[in-house]
Amino acid sequence: MTSHMHRWTGVLVSVAWLGTGCGDEKKEEQEPGAYDWKLPAGFPKPRVPEDNPMTEAKVELGRRLFYDKRLSLNGTQSCASCHLQSLAFTDGKQHAEGSTGAIHRRNAQGLANVAYATSLTWANPSLTTLELQALTPLFGTEPVELGFADKAAELLGRLGQDAELASRFKEAFPENPEPVSMASLTRALAAFERTLISGNSPYDRYIYRGEVDALSPAAKRGMDLFMSERLECNHCHSGFNFLDASASELTNMPVQAFHNTGLYNEDGKGAYPTVDPGVIELTGQAADMGRFRASSLRNVSVTAPYMHDGSIATLSDVIDHYAAGGRARQVQGGQLSPLQSGFVRGFTLTKEEREDLLAFLEALTDPQFLSDPRFSDPYGSP
Known part of the structure; x- marks a missing residue:
């Protein structure tokens, strides 16, 4: 979740490509399998994109993806590598370090209560949804974080080869003809991150x-x-x-x-x-x-x-x-x-x-x- 200027190589970063959840938001309907927030006293319900309603299956998939080192090209890091739960999902370092050893110019931000944040990086007003922000660590090149750059197909192929994970994608996104997609990957990560609510101090x-x-x-x-x-x-x-x-x-x-x-x-x-x-x-x-x-x-x-x-x-x-x-x-x-x-x-x-x-x-x-x-x-x- 570190924020940096990035140069994108061969990756179409657009709302149309991703289906990022950047549209109007509304109250999700409580259906079977919908996520139970269990909000702390005094906490309002977070805003949720209309095209990415919260479900238990989606949150659990996102949790697994968040901790999966296959989300880095060289298999050395996951999202959790720079966002440690014991440190409120920061990393304790002055500057975050990417999967290839690239040192970032900025400090990794914590993810506690990120569901309520109106901007998601240190200094980029345009990144306002967790779905869209997930592209930065996955594909950014300046600096390299997870390192997939123009290799989106390789990432999806890697995840799709895991039968259990592919089954979880299908459960979380039953409406999608191809459940293992970039849109479902980023939506699942975002759904999990929205659950990281801290209110028991x-x-x-x-x-x-x-x-x-x-x-x-x-x-x-x-x-x-x-x-x-x-x-x-x-x-x-x-x-x-x-x-x-x-x-x-x-x-x-x-x-x-x-x-x-x-x-x-x-x-x-x-x-x-x-x-x-x-x-x-x-x-x-x-x-x-x-x-x-x-x-x-x-x-x-x-x-x-x-x-x-x-x-x-x-x-x-x-x-x-x-x-x-x-x-x-x-x-x-x-x-x-x-x-x-x-x-x-x-x-x-x-x-x-x-x-x-x-x-x-x-x-x-x-x-x-x-x-x-x-x-x-x-x-x-x-």
């Missing part, structure tokens, strides 16, 4: 279930700080998902939001490194320099390192970054970037307040999610 138990002792006194004080106008954290990390760019079936106008947090200011005018300047790379708009998607803070204590390039090692360092009004301000003579968000202006914390804020951020961890067998490797791979 101490914070959830306190807010949504009324367990008054679920949060420690320090975490409660930290929550007040987090939500305060003094720190401004909740402007970009808002709502049940701690992410401003979230949507559900209750959302009328899904919002996409990208932010410049003052991580770099190389020329005093807000410039980011040319290797990865943000949304401007796609839009060409000067105001998009250094703008990246905010990440959900759910399970943030296990998703280090932080930021789009993994350049901040610890949560304590992240607090330093925002307290200083941006890291660029720390290292470049106190100068604010003219392009950074108006919510990143700095603040002062006492030692106790800092500890309280960390206690709150750690209380967003959902231990059940990190080990839930519904999301685990069905093959029991080491």
Whole structure:
């Protein structure tokens, strides 16, 4: 799920080719075999593409595909190689590493609650469905992730030769004359990823279930700080998902939001490194320099390192970054970037307040999610 600019070779990446689920969404009908969300308290139902309704068979197929190393050309990696359940489906590395050893310029994003995200990469507003996004790791060449590039037929042939897997495709997509197809592959992966919902942290138990002792006194004080106008954290990390760019079936106008947090200011005018300047790379708009998607803070204590390039090692360092009004301000003579968000202006914390804020951020961890067998490797791979 890492996000990068890619060059596509011999692969027709279009809505028509894929049947990606980019159309209007509506409430799926509850039919036999339909997926039972078992949503946590306080969580709305995710939006689901009309042409990819959720079913138990499809989710289970997607789970198996997610952990299947045959989805890499050389058989060394699966989707799960860069998205480990124990790390909230991140990989713990500064930069993700592809199946051929190619090092990515960006940090792998977590997949917790990805069903609610309105954009699915660090800085590409056009990738808005999980079905479409799946093409990036499968076929992208700059950098290589799973490495299939122009070899889509080889991938499908490989999967179709497995009689059990082919049977699962047929069960999940009974309406398709050729169940093992690129459309069904990406739809199954997307269906599984939509089930990765995390909502059983101490914070959830306190807010949504009324367990008054679920949060420690320090975490409660930290929550007040987090939500305060003094720190401004909740402007970009808002709502049940701690992410401003979230949507559900209750959302009328899904919002996409990208932010410049003052991580770099190389020329005093807000410039980011040319290797990865943000949304401007796609839009060409000067105001998009250094703008990246905010990440959900759910399970943030296990998703280090932080930021789009993994350049901040610890949560304590992240607090330093925002307290200083941006890291660029720390290292470049106190100068604010003219392009950074108006919510990143700095603040002062006492030692106790800092500890309280960390206690709150750690209380967003959902231990059940990190080990839930519904999301685990069905093959029991080491």
